[in-house]
Amino acid sequence: MRRPTIADIAQRAGVSKGAVSYALNGRPGVSAATRARVLAIADEIGWRPNLAARSLSGARADAVGLVVCRPARFLGVEPFFMELISGIESELAAGSRALMLQVVADHEAEIAVYRRWWGEGRVDGVILVDLHVADPRVPVVERLGMPAVVVGHPSGAGSLPAVWSDDAAVMREVIEYLAALGHRRVARVAGLPGLLHTAIRDRAFAEACAALELDGSPVAHTDYTGEEGARATRRLLSSRARPTAIVYDNDIMALAGLSVAQEMRLDVPAGLSIVAWDDSPLCRVVRPPLTALTRDTPACGARAVQRLLHLVDGGEPACVEDPVARLLPRGSTAPAP
Numbered sequence: 001m002r003r004p005t006i007a008d009i010a011q012r013a014g015v016s017k018g019a020v021s022y023a024l025n026g027r028p029g030v031s032a033a034t035r036a037r038v039l040a041i042a043d044e045i046g047w048r049p050n051l052a053a054r055s056l057s058g059a060r061a062d063a064v065g066l067v068v069c070r071p072a073r074f075l076g077v078e079p080f081f082m083e084l085i086s087g088i089e090s091e092l093a094a095g096s097r098a099l100m101l102q103v104v105a106d107h108e109a110e111i112a113v114y115r116r117w118w119g120e121g122r123v124d125g126v127i128l129v130d131l132h133v134a135d136p137r138v139p140v141v142e143r144l145g146m147p148a149v150v151v152g153h154p155s156g157a158g159s160l161p162a163v164w165s166d167d168a169a170v171m172r173e174v175i176e177y178l179a180a181l182g183h184r185r186v187a188r189v190a191g192l193p194g195l196l197h198t199a200i201r202d203r204a205f206a207e208a209c210a211a212l213e214l215d216g217s218p219v220a221h222t223d224y225t226g227e228e229g230a231r232a233t234r235r236l237l238s239s240r241a242r243p244t245a246i247v248y249d250n251d252i253m254a255l256a257g258l259s260v261a262q263e264m265r266l267d268v269p270a271g272l273s274i275v276a277w278d279d280s281p282l283c284r285v286v287r288p289p290l291t292a293l294t295r296d297t298p299a300c301g302a303r304a305v306q307r308l309l310h311l312v313d314g315g316e317p318a319c320v321e322d323p324v325a326r327l328l329p330r331g332s333t334a335p336a337p
Contacts, residue, residue, distance in 0.1 A: 004047040012041050063098040064088070064308060065123035067110045069130060070103070078224065078252055079280040080297060084151070087301025088127065095309070107132075111140050118146045124312045125149070127304050131156045131196045147311040149304050154319050156196045161317040163304045167197055168204035170293060170325045171247075174275055175208035177327060178245045182336035183273065187217035187243035189232045189253050191224045201249070217243050222253065229253025233260040237272070244336045245273040251280045254290055258332065269334035279328060288331030295325040 006024070010017045015034060022029040023038035030038075041047075066088065068081065085101070092099055100123055104110045114137070117123045125147030128137060138158040141148045150157040153164050178186055188205050191198050202219055209216030217236065222228035229248060233256065236243055248254035254276030261268050268274055268288060276283050279292035300322050307320060 004042075004045045006047075008045060009038060009041050009047060012045075013038050060312075061121055061124050062096065063100050063123045064092060064305060065100040065102075065114070065117050065126040066129070067102050067104055067113050067126070069105070069107060069110050078250060079282070080250065080278050083297035084129070084301040087298030087303075088305050089301075090298065091302040091305035107136055111137060114141060114144065114146065118144050125308045127151060127308060128157075128160070132194050133196050133199055135196070147308060149308045149311070151300065151304050153196055153200060157319075159317065161307050161311070162319045163300060163307060163322060164319065165295065165300075165322040166324050167200050170327075171201050171204035172208045173327055174247055174293070175205065175212065175214070177329070178247075178273065178275070178333070179212045179214060181245075181273065181333065183214070183245040184336065185215045185217065185241060185243045185245070187236045187246045188219045189229055189236075189246060189248045189257065190219050190221050191249040193221040198249070205247070215241065217241070222249075224250055224253065226252050226256035229256040230260050233257040234264075237261065237264055237266060243272075245275070245333070247275045247277070249277045251276045251278045251283050251290070251292065254292075255282055255286060258286060258290065269332050271337050273333040273336070275327075275333060277325075283330075291330045291333040292328055293325040294328050295322070 006017050006020045010020045013020065013034070015038070019030050019034060020038050023035040024042060066085070085099070089099055100117065102113055104113060114126060117126070126141070128141070128148055128150045129152070131150055131152030133156065135156055138156070138160060142159055148160050150160050150162040151164070152162055154162040175186065186209060190202065193199070198221070205219065206216060220232035220236065222232055229252065233246065236246060237260065246257055248257055254274055257274055258268055261272050261274070266272050274290055276290045276292040279294035283290040283292045303320055303322065307318070311317060
């Protein structure tokens with residue numbers, strides 16, 4: 001079985017290949033009746049545009065790209081990415097557009113994917129996530145001239161528009177809340193140190209602890225997994241200056257931290273308060289339910305698509321600041337022991 005071609009459509013419709021091309025690409029030069037007949041035949045025989053030919057013609061791909069530089073198994077474990085993708089998909093589906101999703105091992109592989117997608121006309125633009133400090137992807141995408149939107153802080157996005165929220169302000173609110181509960185020794189179990197949002201939260205954590213004269217323990221950086229979150233929690237709770245409160249950079253590590261505290265017979269929240277950065281259903285079903293920071297992640301994904309399609313249509317790049325995450329106190333935080 002070979003792929004149906006424009007010549008096949010032209011033969012069945014009784015018109016020239018040029019007329020078929022005009023009809024398929026929505027260009028003037030054919031009657032409405034001919035256009036309808038050509039489109040019906042193309043649908044009947046299963047014709048699809050050739051990607052290489054489409055890239056040469058400059059036609060739209062009606063697809064948006066997203067590359068995630070993390071182990072594939074993380075996508076099914078960490079709710080943040082699933083919620084972000086759900087927001088992206090909901091916005092794309094409204095315009096009958098597709099999402100091209102690929103998981104890679106490093107930034108070199110990610111950049112290679114961008115070059116291939118753009119060169120072959122597979123996508124109209126891309127959404128960049130997990131922005132790093134001095135991120136090598138940003139200048140490459142800028143040079144390619146490919147429409148792109150960053151989900152991350154504008155300070156690391158170069159000339160690319162960003163959809164972002166103020167993590168520093170949220171971190172200050174969390175530390176002020178714990179201080180108001182009487183906590184003087186506060187620790188933090190953070191994510192990957194190379195990520196820009198990790199660096200922003202690190203700095204805000206240190207500044208807030210210093211301003212309130214708290215003992216901010218050294219930040220423990222991890223890979224966001226429950227295993228690393230548990231290991232970091234054991235080290236903190238086994239130290240001589242045991243913290244009375246720990247702030248985790250995601251819900252998975254916070255849940256692991258809760259498990260370690262129970263394993264060490266340390267009551268939560270009487271002996272230890274726990275705050276999770278990302279709220280999720282998991283935070284609400286454990287006992288005690290976890291105090292968490294909640295934000296509308298699907299809406300963030302939808303706004304990123306809206307900004308990207310605006311660029312694709314020739315609009316001016318502009319950053320969009322999302323509402324800051326809200327602190328939801330639950331049963332895992334209490335006055336310091």
